[in-house]
Amino acid sequence: MTQRIYVGVDLGGTSIKVGLCDEEGKLVQTFEGPTGTEHGPDYVLDRIEEYVRKLVSDSAYEWEQVAGIGAGIAGFLDIPNGFVELSPNLGWRNVAVKKTLEEKLGKTVTIDNDANVAALGEAWGGAGRGIANLVCYTLGTGVGGGIIINGKIYQGYNGMAGELGHMSVVPDVEAIACNCGQTGCLETVSSATGIVRMGNDAKERGDRTSLALIDTITAKDVFDAAKAGDEVSTRIVNRAAFYIGKSMAAVAITVNPQRFILGGGVSRAGEILFNPIRETFHKLAPERAYSGVEVVPATLGNDAGVVGAAGLNLR
């Protein structure tokens, strides 16, 4: 029997990455090209067709072996209909991605949001390989999440399952407003943006910290300073970690996953972030909810999106 292959599309605002996975979730070939967002949706959908056809024709596989094409897109999506309702970073409103691409490519096309897709990528071919039930956090500019149940993305009623960045975790007295309209969301403290904000606040307050010497503070600066022993930065890192661990405790007694996977730029900080996360998680959850449950870094890095998108058409 001929091997089936799966195509994934990671649709970003500046570049489109396409990749080809085998049946075990191994990424065997990729291609990346500019999105051309400024030319509008029709142009971008043409580019996706072009890049996907090129990807497959440059590979050792035949077009007939393509079992399906998946795409990860940031924004509000109507997933069953493959419709982008609103994508701020692409400037799209009401774009029929699934229908258009299926006509162009003659293959089943499935879309899903970028955080869910990254979670599926890690579950299928990364840090969650072989684990049926897991939860991913993507710690980047914002905080995204994805719930994998029996190897599939779990969407929930309105597609809001796994929107862990908007768990209200910060007590009112310390809470600040989130882009989503709520206050005290996890994303306000545990994203790169939140960490940078806490660094800038410390600098403006005149706290004794090595961050005061940096013009434009990044999240990496805060982690580096903490690793070098800066107390103010250590407190910031611990605060970001505390709220991730706190949200994990809530997730653990709701879906009780076997593994938590943390990806995104912030997760690269390593054990200085992971240790206090695990400590808080264990402190705030019943033992049976964390016993045997690992908290591990993502392993696919920027490939998680393209692998997960490819995995959207797994049966």
Next chain:
Amino acid sequence: MTQRIYVGVDLGGTSIKVGLCDEEGKLVQTFEGPTGTEHGPDYVLDRIEEYVRKLVSDSAYEWEQVAGIGAGIAGFLDIPNGFVELSPNLGWRNVAVKKTLEEKLGKTVTIDNDANVAALGEAWGGAGRGIANLVCYTLGTGVGGGIIINGKIYQGYNGMAGELGHMSVVPDVEAIACNCGQTGCLETVSSATGIVRMGNDAKERGDRTSLALIDTITAKDVFDAAKAGDEVSTRIVNRAAFYIGKSMAAVAITVNPQRFILGGGVSRAGEILFNPIRETFHKLAPERAYSGVEVVPATLGNDAGVVGAAGLNLR
């Protein structure tokens, strides 16, 4: 084709309730008898056999129509093996319920914990009929919960999915210890026990409240006083409601159910409890996570356990 029927067993410390459901989750016949806990597990398992056989022989159905027997049990269970590891209210340790009853009855036997089973009962034949994804809270002496995904109980890795009473929701400064060993669990404030404790605290502090006139305060007393305009009792009810709503917001962005169902004695307080719960839920969750999501009372009352137990063998 002959109609299949499902038998449910609600195994309590003082009585065993058995019931017979049709394929639509309608409870058509019940029987209740004493548990005889003091005589030990063998005696109790004999009673279950006796009551189940009597239930079916007194009904309009034949034994051959019984598709399976389910039992809801409070305690720590090894569900796949049908083993009760520890049940404090039965005084059981390591009892092979599934194996023993299958030998006695010659039918498939499935067990699950009481809160999960109540959730399944409401999902199948009660307030969740027709809804595939929902979350139940059982507000009684403690706070239990159950997560229903695609019409089935979702257990999670260690069977801890839906243990919502142990979500850490109360800020440290106000948190008290929970039986589970953590502090600040939902159960410490939003169970009948928590409400009674807050009533007693108010009385002992000498607060101006009609509760001061009551010797032994019950949760119902607190709700009745709140309904009659007692301010202290209203604050207690609002506090219990606030933390349920807060936990709901966390659950809503984790599994994003279509419906929340609240059962158990405390839920009978009605709108005085439900209104502030909905208010907090809407305040602390993104709109897409609560829009179209109903928060409704359970409708099966004490029958939820027996209906859900019967539903454990649905395919």
